[in-house]
Amino acid sequence: MKVILAGADRLARAAFALSAVLVMCLAVFVFYEVVARYVVGRPTIWVNEVSGYLLVATTFLAGGWVLRQGGHVRMEMLEEMTGPRGRAALALFGNLIAGAVGAAMTWTGAWMAYDSWDFGWESPTMLATPLWLPQAAIPVGAAVLTLSALAGALDAVTRLTGSAAAPEVRS
Amino acid sequence: MTGGVVALILLLGFVFFAVPIGFALSGATLAGLLAFGDAGALTALSNISWGATSEFVLTAVPLFILMSEIISFTGIGRDLFLAIERWLGRLPGGLAMTGVVACAAFGAVAGTGVGVAAVIGGVAIPEMVRRGYTREMSTGTVAASSALGMIIPPSLPLILYGVVTETPIADLFLAGLVPGALIIAAFCLYIMVAVSLGHGIEPDAPRPRFTWAERLASIRLAGPTVVLIVAVIGSIYVGIATPTEAAAVGVIGALLLAAVSGKLSWPAFRTALVNATRTSCMVMFVLIGAMLFGYLLGLLRVPQGLSDWVLHMGLSRWAVFALLMAAYFVLGMFLEVTSIILITMPIVYPTIIKLGFDPVWFAMVLIVNMSFAVITPPVGLCLYVAKSCLPGTSISQVVRGTLPFMGLLAAVIVVLCLFPELVTGFIR
Amino acid sequence: AEVTLRFGHYFATEDFRGRTAQYLADRIQTLSKTIKVEVFPAESLVKGREGLQATAQGTVDMYSIYAGYITGQAKLLNIFTLPFPPASYDDAAQAKFASDPEVREVIDRSLGRFGVRMLGVINSSGDVGMFMRDPIESVADLNGRKIRGAGGLSDEALRAMGASIVFMSAAEQFLALQTGTVDGIATTWSSYVNNNLATVAPVHVDANLVRSPYLLIMNGRKWQALDAEQQKAVEQAVAETITWSTENFKAEQDKLYAEIKKLAKVSQDLSAEDRARIDELMKPIYQGYVDAHGEDGAKLMELWKRYAGVS
Numbered sequence A: 001m002k003v004i005l006a007g008a009d010r011l012a013r014a015a016f017a018l019s020a021v022l023v024m025c026l027a028v029f030v031f032y033e034v035v036a037r038y039v040v041g042r043p044t045i046w047v048n049e050v051s052g053y054l055l056v057a058t059t060f061l062a063g064g065w066v067l068r069q070g071g072h073v074r075m076e077m078l079e080e081m082t083g084p085r086g087r088a089a090l091a092l093f094g095n096l097i098a099g100a101v102g103a104a105m106t107w108t109g110a111w112m113a114y115d116s117w118d119f120g121w122e123s124p125t126m127l128a129t130p131l132w133l134p135q136a137a138i139p140v141g142a143a144v145l146t147l148s149a150l151a152g153a154l155d156a157v158t159r160l161t162g163s164a165a166a167p168e169v170r171s
Numbered sequence B: 001m002t003g004g005v006v007a008l009i010l011l012l013g014f015v016f017f018a019v020p021i022g023f024a025l026s027g028a029t030l031a032g033l034l035a036f037g038d039a040g041a042l043t044a045l046s047n048i049s050w051g052a053t054s055e056f057v058l059t060a061v062p063l064f065i066l067m068s069e070i071i072s073f074t075g076i077g078r079d080l081f082l083a084i085e086r087w088l089g090r091l092p093g094g095l096a097m098t099g100v101v102a103c104a105a106f107g108a109v110a111g112t113g114v115g116v117a118a119v120i121g122g123v124a125i126p127e128m129v130r131r132g133y134t135r136e137m138s139t140g141t142v143a144a145s146s147a148l149g150m151i152i153p154p155s156l157p158l159i160l161y162g163v164v165t166e167t168p169i170a171d172l173f174l175a176g177l178v179p180g181a182l183i184i185a186a187f188c189l190y191i192m193v194a195v196s197l198g199h200g201i202e203p204d205a206p207r208p209r210f211t212w213a214e215r216l217a218s219i220r221l222a223g224p225t226v227v228l229i230v231a232v233i234g235s236i237y238v239g240i241a242t243p244t245e246a247a248a249v250g251v252i253g254a255l256l257l258a259a260v261s262g263k264l265s266w267p268a269f270r271t272a273l274v275n276a277t278r279t280s281c282m283v284m285f286v287l288i289g290a291m292l293f294g295y296l297l298g299l300l301r302v303p304q305g306l307s308d309w310v311l312h313m314g315l316s317r318w319a320v321f322a323l324l325m326a327a328y329f330v331l332g333m334f335l336e337v338t339s340i341i342l343i344t345m346p347i348v349y350p351t352i353i354k355l356g357f358d359p360v361w362f363a364m365v366l367i368v369n370m371s372f373a374v375i376t377p378p379v380g381l382c383l384y385v386a387k388s389c390l391p392g393t394s395i396s397q398v399v400r401g402t403l404p405f406m407g408l409l410a411a412v413i414v415v416l417c418l419f420p421e422l423v424t425g426f427i428r
Numbered sequence C: 001a002e003v004t005l006r007f008g009h010y011f012a013t014e015d016f017r018g019r020t021a022q023y024l025a026d027r028i029q030t031l032s033k034t035i036k037v038e039v040f041p042a043e044s045l046v047k048g049r050e051g052l053q054a055t056a057q058g059t060v061d062m063y064s065i066y067a068g069y070i071t072g073q074a075k076l077l078n079i080f081t082l083p084f085p086p087a088s089y090d091d092a093a094q095a096k097f098a099s100d101p102e103v104r105e106v107i108d109r110s111l112g113r114f115g116v117r118m119l120g121v122i123n124s125s126g127d128v129g130m131f132m133r134d135p136i137e138s139v140a141d142l143n144g145r146k147i148r149g150a151g152g153l154s155d156e157a158l159r160a161m162g163a164s165i166v167f168m169s170a171a172e173q174f175l176a177l178q179t180g181t182v183d184g185i186a187t188t189w190s191s192y193v194n195n196n197l198a199t200v201a202p203v204h205v206d207a208n209l210v211r212s213p214y215l216l217i218m219n220g221r222k223w224q225a226l227d228a229e230q231q232k233a234v235e236q237a238v239a240e241t242i243t244w245s246t247e248n249f250k251a252e253q254d255k256l257y258a259e260i261k262k263l264a265k266v267s268q269d270l271s272a273e274d275r276a277r278i279d280e281l282m283k284p285i286y287q288g289y290v291d292a293h294g295e296d297g298a299k300l301m302e303l304w305k306r307y308a309g310v311s
C-alpha cells in the first residue's frame, strides 16, 4: 500500500515539475511573440495557438500534486470547527469528489483525444496541429489527479480508522 | 429549473463540506449530468474543459500570477512602500495611506487583487503593526486596498469581462481609472479622519519626518516599480503588446529587475515558479469548474428562466440593478472573482443591455462590487493573504478591519450610479 | 416520442443570423408538435470553435457552425474558404452551390464519418472585407502589414500577398487596431459595424476576401432517434429557413454595406491591375486545394467554378 501511495505521489510530483517548466515556457513564448511582431515585424504563426495548448497542459498536469498539497482553495470553516477525526472525514469526502471528477475527466478526455486521433482532426490554422496531441493532456493530467485523490482518500482513511499517531498530511 | 435548484444545493453542500471549490463545481456538474443529462451529456466534462482552457487570452492567468511571485522576492514592493511613505508619512494615518497608495501603484502592474495583497501586504502589514496601528486597521487597510489590483489597469477580471461580452478591453481599462481614483480618495480620507479621531492606532504612535532630500531620493526607490508600470501599461497603449501579452512583458521585466538588483537566485526563482504554478492551477480548476457548472445551468435553462423571471416581474430597472448587486455580493462570498464573471455574464449581460445600462459602466460597478468578493469570507483570497502576512491574526480580526472600507466601497458604487457620466464621459 | 433538441450557435440573438436560428427553431416546433428546440445563442453552451466536436460527441445536439472553423477537421470544406472569389459568387450563388446534390453528397460523406449529419446551409458570413488603419495605394501595399486574419485558406492568401497574420481574440481586436498592434483586420461587415471598428480602422478595402457558409449540423445518434415524421419536420423547417434567409439576407447585407460606406472614411475599390495581380497570386492556392484532395477536390472545384461564374 505504502509503495503505491509513494508511487502516486512521485508521479504527481513529476507531472507538477513538468507543469512548472511549461508555465515558464509560456512566459518566454508569449514574450517572444511580442518581440517577433514588434521588433522584427514578423509575427509567428504558432505562439497564440501553442500557448492555449500549454495552458491546458500546465493546468491539468499540476492538478494532482496541488490536490495532495491542499492547494486547491476550499471553504475551511467546518474544518476549523471540528477535530482531527472530523478533518479526516472531510478530507476523505473532498478527495472522493475530486477522484470522481478526475475519473470522469480521464474517461471522457481519453475518448475526446481518441476521436481526434481516429478522425485525424487538426486545428483549422496554418499550424494544423493534430488536436489529439494537446487534448491528450486532459486524460493524462486527469489520471494523475485521480491517483492523487485516491492517495489522499487512503491517507484520510488511515487517519480515520488507524492510530492517533498517523500524521495529518493535508495542510 | 428544479434541476437547477438541486444542482445549486448540491454545490453549496460540497462547498460547505470543504470540497475544494473547483471540484465542488465540477462534482456538482458531474452529478447533475448523470441525473438530468442524456447519453452524450457526460462528454461535456472534457469538451467544455478543453474549450474553456485552450484559450490564448487565459494565459494571462498564470503569467500575471508568475509576475507577482517574481516581484515578491525582488523586494521592489518594499522599496515602493518606503518611497511612498516619505511623501505621506507625516499625515495622520500616513502609513496606512501609504499602504493604500502602494496597493494602487502596484495595481498598475498586477492584474489581480491577490497579487497586490501578497506583494504589498508582506511589507505594509508588519510595518504598520510595528508602528502602533491595530491588527484590524493594518490588515483591513491592505486587504481592502488590494482590490485596486483588479480595478486599476491591467485587470484580469476586466479582460475576461471583455472577452465574454465583447466589450473593448481598452475602454474597460481606461474606465477602471475612475473607480480606482474614487476608492483611493475615499480610503485615504477615511483613514485620515479615523486616525485623527484616534481609531485604529495607539494614541502616541510616532510619525516619522522626512527631509525634501529624502523625498526626492525616494524617486530612485520607486524607480523599478515605475519602470515595470511603464513596461506593462506602456506596451499595451503604445501598441507593442495586447493586454494578454503584457503579462508576459511583466514577467520578463520582473526577471530583469531581479537580475539587475542582484536578487535573482535559483532557489528564489524556483520558489516563485512553483508558487505560481500551484496558484494558477488552482485558479484554472475553479475556472474550469465554473465553466462546467455554467454548462449544466445552461442545459437546465436556469439563465433563461432567471432572466425571464426578472424581466417579467415588472420591477424598475434600478430595482433589478439593486437585486443584481445584492446577488453579486452573495456570490462574491462563495466564489472567486474570475469565475463569478464567467458564470454570470451569459445570464446577466443580455438583461443589463435590455434594461439600457452602458456595458462599460456596468463593468465598473461590477468590478467595485467584486472588491467585496476578495475580502468576504468564506472565499476571500485577499483576506487570507492579509491574515497570513501577520502570524497570530484571526480571520475575524481582518474582517472587522475591512468593514469600514466595505462601507466606502458601497458608497463608491452609489456614486457611480448617481453619476454614470463619471465613467461614460471619461472614456468618450 | 417527445424530444428536446439543444441548438447552439455563435451569434447574438438580435443579429440577423441569430434571428435566422430562432426562425428555424420556431419552424421546427410548429411543424412537429413533439419536438422542443432550445436555442443557445452567443456560444452560451458550446464555443464556435468546438462546435463540430461537441456536436459529434453529443455535448450539444445541433450547431450552426462557421465552415472556416472546421477546415482542420474536414479539409474538403476548405472549398468554402477559397480566397478572393469573384463578385459573381454572392450569397445566393453560395447557397445554390452548397445545396447542389453533388456538393451535399461530398459534405455528407466527410461529416458522416464523425457521426455528424449536415442538415443544410442556413446562413452565410456575407462578405469578409479588409479594414485598415491607414490607406493603401494598391494591394502591393499589403506587403509587410500585420493583419488579423479570417482563417482557412484566406490566411494563406494574405500571406501570399506579403502580409503577416496575427492571431488574437475578438475581444482584443479593437484595442489592437487602436494602438497599432495590428495594421488591419479581415472581418465580416456585421462584425465591423457592430463592434464599432470604423473608429479604429477607417479604411475599407472594398474586396471580398472570403465568403463562408454556416453549416447546420446535427448529432447523428440524435437524428436516428427521431421518428420519420420528426425527421421530415426538421428537413422541412430547414428548407423553409433557407428560403427565408436567402430572401432576407440580401437586404440585410445591403443595409450593412450602406452603413460601412457611411462609417469608413476611405472606401477603396481594387483597380483592374490589383484584381489581376490577386488572381495570379491565388492560382497556386486554388491549385493546392485540388492537389490536396484528389478526385473529390477536383469535382468540388469544378462545381464551385460553375456556381461562382468563373470562366
Ligand code: NA
Pocket (backbone or CB within 6 Å): B106, B107, B108, B109, B110, B111, B112, B148, B149, B150, B151, B152, B153, B154, B155
Ligand atoms: Na491592475
Ligand code: NA
Pocket (backbone or CB within 6 Å): B332, B333, B334, B335, B372, B373, B374, B375, B376, B377, B378, B379, B380, B381
Ligand atoms: Na468572498
